[in-house]
Amino acid sequence: MTGNENPASETAGDVRQAQLRANLALVRDRLAAACAAAGRRADEVTLVAVTKTHPAADVIRLASLGVTEIGENRDQEASPKAAEVAAAGVKVRWHFVGQLQRNKCRSVVRYADLVHSVDGVRLAEALARATRTGRGRPLEVLVQVSLDAAPGRGGAIDGAGVDRDDDLAAVLAAVAAAPELDLRGLMAVAPLDWEPERAYASLAELAARVRADYPSANLLSAGMSGDVEQAISYGATHVRIGNALLGVRPTLM
Numbered sequence: 159m160t161g162n163e164n165p166a167s168e169t170a171g172d173v174r175q176a177q178l179r180a181n182l183a184l185v186r187d188r189l190a191a192a193c194a195a196a197g198r199r200a201d202e203v204t205l206v207a208v209t210k211t212h213p214a215a216d217v218i219r220l221a222s223l224g225v226t227e228i229g230e231n232r233d234q235e236a237s238p239k240a241a242e243v244a245a246a247g248v249k250v251r252w253h254f255v256g257q258l259q260r261n262k263c264r265s266v267v268r269y270a271d272l273v274h275s276v277d278g279v280r281l282a283e284a285l286a287r288a289t290r291t292g293r294g295r296p297l298e299v300l301v302q303v304s305l306d307a308a309p310g311r312g313g314a315i316d317g318a319g320v321d322r323d324d325d326l327a328a329v330l331a332a333v334a335a336a337p338e339l340d341l342r343g344l345m346a347v348a349p350l351d352w353e354p355e356r357a358y359a360s361l362a363e364l365a366a367r368v369r370a371d372y373p374s375a376n377l378l379s380a381g382m383s384g385d386v387e388q389a390i391s392y393g394a395t396h397v398r399i400g401n402a403l404l405g406v407r408p409t410l411m
Protein backbone atom coordinates (compact mmCIF):
# COMPACT_ATOMS: atom_id res chain seq x y z
CA MET A 159 0.00 0.00 0.00
CA THR A 160 1.34 3.43 -0.91
CA GLY A 161 1.41 6.23 1.63
CA ASN A 162 -0.64 8.73 -0.34
CA GLU A 163 -3.88 6.76 -0.29
CA ASN A 164 -6.67 8.08 1.86
CA PRO A 165 -7.53 5.19 4.19
CA ALA A 166 -11.14 6.37 4.37
CA SER A 167 -11.56 5.69 0.66
CA GLU A 168 -10.39 2.10 0.94
CA THR A 169 -13.03 -0.49 0.39
CA ALA A 170 -13.16 -3.79 2.27
CA GLY A 171 -12.03 -5.39 -0.99
CA ASP A 172 -8.89 -3.24 -1.07
CA VAL A 173 -8.09 -4.20 2.50
CA ARG A 174 -8.53 -7.88 1.70
CA GLN A 175 -6.36 -7.57 -1.41
CA ALA A 176 -3.59 -5.96 0.64
CA GLN A 177 -3.89 -8.64 3.31
CA LEU A 178 -3.62 -11.42 0.73
CA ARG A 179 -0.65 -9.69 -0.91
CA ALA A 180 1.15 -9.45 2.44
CA ASN A 181 0.37 -13.06 3.36
CA LEU A 182 1.51 -14.21 -0.07
CA ALA A 183 4.84 -12.43 0.33
CA LEU A 184 5.41 -14.23 3.64
CA VAL A 185 4.43 -17.61 2.18
CA ARG A 186 6.65 -17.09 -0.88
CA ASP A 187 9.56 -16.19 1.43
CA ARG A 188 9.00 -19.37 3.44
CA LEU A 189 8.88 -21.51 0.31
CA ALA A 190 12.01 -19.87 -1.11
CA ALA A 191 13.90 -20.35 2.17
CA ALA A 192 12.78 -23.98 2.43
CA CYS A 193 13.86 -24.67 -1.16
CA ALA A 194 17.22 -23.01 -0.56
CA ALA A 195 17.74 -25.02 2.64
CA ALA A 196 16.90 -28.22 0.77
CA GLY A 197 19.16 -27.38 -2.17
CA ARG A 198 16.15 -27.25 -4.48
CA ARG A 199 15.12 -24.65 -7.03
CA ALA A 200 12.12 -22.52 -6.07
CA ASP A 201 10.36 -23.46 -9.30
CA GLU A 202 10.33 -27.13 -8.27
CA VAL A 203 7.56 -26.38 -5.76
CA THR A 204 4.06 -25.30 -6.80
CA LEU A 205 1.97 -23.31 -4.35
CA VAL A 206 -1.63 -24.52 -4.24
CA ALA A 207 -3.81 -21.99 -2.40
CA VAL A 208 -6.49 -23.88 -0.48
CA THR A 209 -9.46 -21.51 -0.56
CA LYS A 210 -12.09 -23.66 1.18
CA THR A 211 -14.57 -21.57 3.20
CA HIS A 212 -13.30 -18.41 1.43
CA PRO A 213 -15.33 -16.80 -1.35
CA ALA A 214 -14.78 -16.79 -5.12
CA ALA A 215 -13.72 -13.14 -4.76
CA ASP A 216 -10.61 -14.32 -2.88
CA VAL A 217 -9.77 -16.74 -5.69
CA ILE A 218 -10.03 -13.84 -8.15
CA ARG A 219 -7.81 -11.68 -5.90
CA LEU A 220 -5.23 -14.45 -5.65
CA ALA A 221 -5.25 -14.88 -9.42
CA SER A 222 -4.54 -11.16 -9.79
CA LEU A 223 -1.52 -11.69 -7.51
CA GLY A 224 -0.28 -14.52 -9.71
CA VAL A 225 -1.60 -17.48 -7.70
CA THR A 226 -3.54 -19.59 -10.18
CA GLU A 227 -3.37 -23.05 -8.59
CA ILE A 228 -6.42 -23.27 -6.34
CA GLY A 229 -7.35 -26.11 -3.96
CA GLU A 230 -10.76 -27.05 -2.60
CA ASN A 231 -11.88 -29.97 -0.45
CA ARG A 232 -15.67 -30.17 -0.89
CA ASP A 233 -17.50 -30.43 -4.19
CA GLN A 234 -20.60 -28.68 -2.83
CA GLU A 235 -18.49 -25.59 -2.27
CA ALA A 236 -15.98 -25.94 -5.10
CA SER A 237 -18.39 -26.50 -7.96
CA PRO A 238 -20.30 -23.18 -7.66
CA LYS A 239 -17.07 -21.34 -6.78
CA ALA A 240 -15.35 -22.62 -9.93
CA ALA A 241 -18.39 -21.54 -11.97
CA GLU A 242 -18.31 -18.08 -10.40
CA VAL A 243 -14.60 -17.62 -11.09
CA ALA A 244 -15.01 -18.81 -14.68
CA ALA A 245 -17.99 -16.47 -15.18
CA ALA A 246 -15.75 -13.59 -14.11
CA GLY A 247 -13.42 -14.54 -16.95
CA VAL A 248 -10.63 -15.55 -14.58
CA LYS A 249 -8.63 -18.65 -15.49
CA VAL A 250 -7.20 -20.78 -12.68
CA ARG A 251 -6.38 -24.48 -12.24
CA TRP A 252 -8.53 -26.31 -9.70
CA HIS A 253 -7.06 -28.94 -7.38
CA PHE A 254 -9.50 -31.22 -5.58
CA VAL A 255 -7.75 -32.12 -2.31
CA GLY A 256 -10.52 -33.46 -0.05
CA GLN A 257 -12.09 -36.83 0.50
CA LEU A 258 -14.07 -37.62 -2.61
CA GLN A 259 -17.31 -39.58 -2.63
CA ARG A 260 -18.06 -41.66 -5.69
CA ASN A 261 -21.35 -39.85 -6.29
CA LYS A 262 -19.47 -36.54 -6.60
CA CYS A 263 -17.14 -37.68 -9.39
CA ARG A 264 -19.41 -36.52 -12.18
CA SER A 265 -19.39 -33.01 -10.80
CA VAL A 266 -15.68 -32.85 -9.89
CA VAL A 267 -14.43 -33.93 -13.33
CA ARG A 268 -16.15 -30.91 -14.89
CA TYR A 269 -13.90 -28.36 -13.20
CA ALA A 270 -10.96 -30.12 -11.55
CA ASP A 271 -7.58 -30.19 -13.26
CA LEU A 272 -5.80 -32.38 -10.70
CA VAL A 273 -7.52 -34.62 -8.14
CA HIS A 274 -5.14 -35.23 -5.21
CA SER A 275 -7.26 -37.63 -3.21
CA VAL A 276 -7.88 -40.90 -5.05
CA ASP A 277 -7.67 -43.55 -2.36
CA GLY A 278 -9.80 -46.49 -3.45
CA VAL A 279 -10.14 -48.86 -6.40
CA ARG A 280 -13.88 -48.23 -6.78
CA LEU A 281 -13.31 -44.48 -6.53
CA ALA A 282 -10.67 -44.68 -9.30
CA GLU A 283 -13.12 -46.62 -11.45
CA ALA A 284 -15.95 -44.14 -10.78
CA LEU A 285 -13.66 -41.22 -11.59
CA ALA A 286 -12.57 -42.89 -14.83
CA ARG A 287 -16.21 -43.48 -15.85
CA ALA A 288 -17.16 -39.89 -15.01
CA THR A 289 -14.17 -38.59 -16.95
CA ARG A 290 -15.09 -40.67 -19.99
CA THR A 291 -18.68 -39.46 -20.08
CA GLY A 292 -18.43 -35.94 -18.68
CA ARG A 293 -15.05 -34.47 -19.48
CA GLY A 294 -13.69 -35.33 -22.89
CA ARG A 295 -10.03 -35.26 -21.91
CA PRO A 296 -7.94 -37.20 -19.40
CA LEU A 297 -7.90 -36.22 -15.75
CA GLU A 298 -4.64 -35.95 -13.80
CA VAL A 299 -4.76 -37.72 -10.44
CA LEU A 300 -2.62 -38.28 -7.39
CA VAL A 301 -3.16 -41.30 -5.17
CA GLN A 302 -3.58 -40.25 -1.56
CA VAL A 303 -1.71 -42.45 0.89
CA SER A 304 -2.38 -42.92 4.57
CA LEU A 305 0.93 -42.88 6.44
CA ASP A 306 -0.44 -44.27 9.71
CA ALA A 307 -3.26 -46.48 8.35
CA ALA A 308 -5.72 -44.69 10.65
CA PRO A 309 -9.27 -45.49 9.61
CA GLY A 310 -11.60 -42.76 8.38
CA ARG A 311 -9.02 -40.08 7.56
CA GLY A 312 -8.56 -41.05 3.95
CA GLY A 313 -5.66 -42.51 2.05
CA ALA A 314 -4.70 -45.81 0.50
CA ILE A 315 -2.63 -48.12 2.67
CA ASP A 316 0.67 -49.66 1.64
CA GLY A 317 0.48 -53.41 2.10
CA ALA A 318 -3.22 -53.54 3.02
CA GLY A 319 -3.65 -56.58 0.76
CA VAL A 320 -4.65 -56.57 -2.90
CA ASP A 321 -8.17 -57.75 -2.18
CA ARG A 322 -8.88 -54.55 -0.25
CA ASP A 323 -10.35 -51.47 -1.92
CA ASP A 324 -7.81 -49.21 -0.20
CA ASP A 325 -4.70 -51.25 -0.93
CA LEU A 326 -2.10 -48.82 -2.33
CA ALA A 327 -0.76 -51.18 -5.02
CA ALA A 328 -4.31 -51.98 -6.13
CA VAL A 329 -5.32 -48.30 -6.28
CA LEU A 330 -2.19 -47.41 -8.26
CA ALA A 331 -2.86 -50.27 -10.67
CA ALA A 332 -6.51 -49.21 -11.08
CA VAL A 333 -5.53 -45.62 -11.90
CA ALA A 334 -2.73 -46.72 -14.24
CA ALA A 335 -5.10 -49.11 -16.04
CA ALA A 336 -7.70 -46.42 -16.74
CA PRO A 337 -7.01 -44.61 -20.04
CA GLU A 338 -9.10 -41.67 -18.77
CA LEU A 339 -6.81 -41.11 -15.79
CA ASP A 340 -3.25 -39.86 -15.81
CA LEU A 341 -1.37 -41.11 -12.73
CA ARG A 342 0.86 -38.20 -11.70
CA GLY A 343 2.03 -39.09 -8.19
CA LEU A 344 1.12 -39.24 -4.52
CA MET A 345 -0.48 -37.03 -1.89
CA ALA A 346 -0.47 -37.30 1.89
CA VAL A 347 -1.52 -35.40 4.97
CA ALA A 348 0.83 -35.78 7.93
CA PRO A 349 -0.91 -37.75 10.70
CA LEU A 350 -1.97 -35.44 13.53
CA ASP A 351 0.21 -37.04 16.18
CA TRP A 352 3.35 -37.58 14.11
CA GLU A 353 6.35 -35.30 13.78
CA PRO A 354 6.23 -33.92 10.20
CA GLU A 355 9.81 -35.22 9.59
CA ARG A 356 8.74 -38.76 10.31
CA ALA A 357 5.65 -38.46 8.13
CA TYR A 358 7.39 -36.91 5.13
CA ALA A 359 10.46 -39.17 5.38
CA SER A 360 8.21 -42.19 5.14
CA LEU A 361 6.24 -40.56 2.31
CA ALA A 362 9.46 -39.87 0.39
CA GLU A 363 10.45 -43.54 0.66
CA LEU A 364 7.06 -44.65 -0.56
CA ALA A 365 7.14 -42.12 -3.42
CA ALA A 366 10.53 -43.41 -4.58
CA ARG A 367 9.19 -46.97 -4.68
CA VAL A 368 6.08 -45.90 -6.58
CA ARG A 369 8.17 -43.95 -9.11
CA ALA A 370 10.25 -47.06 -9.78
CA ASP A 371 7.05 -48.79 -10.96
CA TYR A 372 5.36 -45.73 -12.51
CA PRO A 373 8.05 -43.29 -13.71
CA SER A 374 5.59 -40.56 -14.67
CA ALA A 375 4.13 -40.50 -11.13
CA ASN A 376 6.65 -37.87 -10.11
CA LEU A 377 4.49 -35.31 -8.31
CA LEU A 378 4.33 -35.25 -4.53
CA SER A 379 1.61 -33.22 -2.82
CA ALA A 380 2.65 -32.70 0.79
CA GLY A 381 2.90 -29.87 3.26
CA MET A 382 0.33 -27.42 4.67
CA SER A 383 0.64 -24.09 6.48
CA GLY A 384 2.29 -25.65 9.53
CA ASP A 385 4.81 -27.97 7.92
CA VAL A 386 5.81 -26.86 4.41
CA GLU A 387 9.49 -26.67 5.39
CA GLN A 388 9.65 -30.35 6.30
CA ALA A 389 7.58 -31.38 3.27
CA ILE A 390 9.86 -29.45 0.90
CA SER A 391 12.94 -30.99 2.49
CA TYR A 392 11.50 -34.42 1.66
CA GLY A 393 10.67 -33.65 -1.96
CA ALA A 394 7.20 -32.08 -2.06
CA THR A 395 6.39 -30.67 -5.50
CA HIS A 396 2.99 -29.27 -4.48
CA VAL A 397 2.31 -27.61 -1.14
CA ARG A 398 -1.30 -26.99 -0.10
CA ILE A 399 -1.55 -23.75 1.85
CA GLY A 400 -4.75 -22.46 3.42
CA ASN A 401 -4.53 -20.51 6.66
CA ALA A 402 -1.07 -18.98 6.14
CA LEU A 403 -2.30 -17.38 2.94
CA LEU A 404 -5.99 -16.70 3.48
CA GLY A 405 -6.12 -16.28 7.24
CA VAL A 406 -7.89 -18.48 9.74
CA ARG A 407 -10.93 -20.06 8.14
CA PRO A 408 -14.27 -18.50 9.13
CA THR A 409 -15.58 -21.83 10.47
CA LEU A 410 -12.68 -22.06 12.90
CA MET A 411 -13.08 -18.58 14.36
Ligand SMILES: *Cc1c(COP(=O)(O)O)cnc(C)c1O
Pocket residue numbers: 208210231255256347382383384398399400401402
Ligand atom coordinates in the same frame (compact mmCIF):
# COMPACT_ATOMS: atom_id res chain seq x y z
C1 LIG B 1 -7.48 -27.41 4.39
C2 LIG B 1 -6.48 -28.30 3.76
C3 LIG B 1 -5.16 -27.86 3.55
C4 LIG B 1 -4.65 -26.50 3.99
O1 LIG B 1 -4.41 -26.55 5.36
P1 LIG B 1 -3.81 -25.25 6.13
O2 LIG B 1 -3.39 -25.80 7.43
O3 LIG B 1 -4.94 -24.29 6.24
O4 LIG B 1 -2.69 -24.74 5.32
C5 LIG B 1 -4.29 -28.74 2.92
N1 LIG B 1 -4.67 -29.97 2.52
C6 LIG B 1 -5.93 -30.42 2.69
C7 LIG B 1 -6.27 -31.78 2.22
C8 LIG B 1 -6.87 -29.61 3.31
O5 LIG B 1 -8.12 -30.06 3.50
